[in-house]
Amino acid sequence: MEFSQYDINALMYVTNRPELVFTEGQGMWLTDHQGKRYLDYLQGWAVNCLGHSPQCIQDALAVQAKKLINPSPAFYNEPSVALASLLTDNSCFDRVFFTNSGAEANEGAIKLARKWGKKNPNAKGENRFEVITFKHSFHGRTLATMSASGKPGWDTLYAPQVPGFPKADLNDLASVEKLLNEHTVAVMLEPVQGEGGVLPATREFMQGLRELTKRHDILLIVDEVQTGMGRTGELFAYQLSNVVPDIMTLGKGIGGGVPLAALLCREEIACFEAGDQGGTYNGNPLMTAVGVAIIEALLADGFMQAVRDRGAYLSTELKKLSAKHGLGTERGEGLLRALDLDSEIGPKIVDMARDMGPVGLLLNSPRPNLLRFMPALNVSTEEIDQMITMLSDILASIKG
Known part of the structure; x- marks a missing residue:
């Protein structure tokens, strides 16, 4: 089938796309409408942690779809309770709120921090609401999470921004201290800035940041939408630095390809009251059943x-x-x-x-002078070798 046979005009333009339509995927491989295969080192931007269409997701969807899809978040459902328990049992957190996207989870984290700040005002009894974030960070595409992000150019794209997000420099503790004031409620960071160019926070910086936030009685929020669910070699990236954050967000890999994300916090931070937070599809059993299958695979010996x-x-x-x-x-x-x-x-x-x-x-080239690699977590050494050989051939061709 030729690409011209597809009517793409009903889709809103938001980005430049090549003239191909993907029709199948398995593991590290995608197949387009003409039958051409592609070795995929994007995996939905680190979403498909077990590759395309893994059997455990197929099974979870098929079984759960026959039982219960969406009873409404006004009621408990079995898969969401099971997934929440798996997440808390394997992390330092006590409470989970499920969302549909990483941006929504980060928006929830900001809300939770500000709610906590109202309940824990500064010494003068004034509200605390500012969340220190970092230059070159990426926290999502809602107005608040874009404002929290340090992506160049986003400060004017949908101006005016949501106020309350001063920007520090990653791995520079002094730059964080300079921004602290009576209205600071939290510091929020990605343990590895993915969109910023795969820039890891050092172990020393993470530990220093935890000590600093404790000393000033402010929250430490880790945005693990990209780094969580095994991506960094630990189940969660904060574990690399042996710190205990107050709030964590997850997305991408937690659903392995389906829309699922989560906001987690420690018990003493869980201050939402009835009506403060919600969402029509949050924690629906079809998606959380997939999440259970994913985390069980990651926890396997x-x-x-x-x-x-x-x-x-x-x-x-x-x-x-x-x-x-x-x-x-x-x-x-x-x-x-x-x-x-x-x-x-x-x-x-x-x-x-x-x-x-x-x-x-x-x-993927998030910046024109670098490449980013986000393969499935079960990529084989042979598939790594194949990618390296293909990339080497391209580089040789470019360099003449």
């Missing part, structure tokens, strides 16, 4: 060690590739990695990789 091993292997191979072609630094945590390029050739590499034949390669 040996799975997380395999993620660490494959992350180390990918890191090593990217460093070899960089040395071979005179590129820049490789960095990241687990299977969230980036490679600095020697010039702004990222978009060109993405296009060439996708269009090469007979097999294509799907890559």
Whole structure:
């Protein structure tokens, strides 16, 4: 089937898309409308933690769809209770609120922090509401989460911004201290800034930030929409630094491809009252049944060690590739990695990789001078080798 046979005009334009339609996916592979296969190192931007259409998701959807899809969030349902228990049993948190997207979870985290600030005012009895965030951060596309984000240009895109989000510099504790005032209620950060270029917070910075926030009686919020659910080699990235945050958000990998996210907090922070928070589809059993299947897969014996091993292997191979072609630094945590390029050739590499034949390669360039790699957590070493070979051929072609 030719692309021209698809009527795409009913879709609202929000981004440039290539002229292909994906029709099937399995593991690390996608197939388009003409039968061409692509090795996928985007995986929905770190969403498909077990790859495309894993059997456990197929089974969970099929079984749950026959039982109960949406009784309304006014009632308890079995899968949401089960998933909440799995999350709290395997983290430092006590309470869970399910949402449909990472942005919605982050919006909820901001609401919860501000609610907590009202109940715990400053020494003068004044409201605390400011949340310190970081330059180059990404927290979502709602008005509040865009305002919280440090993505360049977003401060004017839908101006005026929601106030109350001063920006510090990642891994610079002094820059955070300078922003503290009587209205500060929390500090919010990604343990690894994914959209910012895969920039990890150092262990020392995370520990220093936890000590600083405790000393000033303010909350520490970790946005683990991209880093959570095994992506960094631990179930949650905060565990890499041995800190105990107050609030955490999850998305992407928690649903393995279906719309599911979560807001978690410790018991003493859980101050929402009836009517403060909600959502029509929040915690519906169809999605949370998938979440149960996903976390059970991640908790299986040996799975997380395999993620660490494959992350180390990918890191090593990217460093070899960089040395071979005179590129820049490789960095990241687990299977969230980036490679600095020697010039702004990222978009060109993405296009060439996708269009090469007979097999294509799907890559991501969040900035024109780097590539980001977000494979399924069960990617094989053979699929890593295949990607490295394909990328090496493209780089050789570009460099002549």
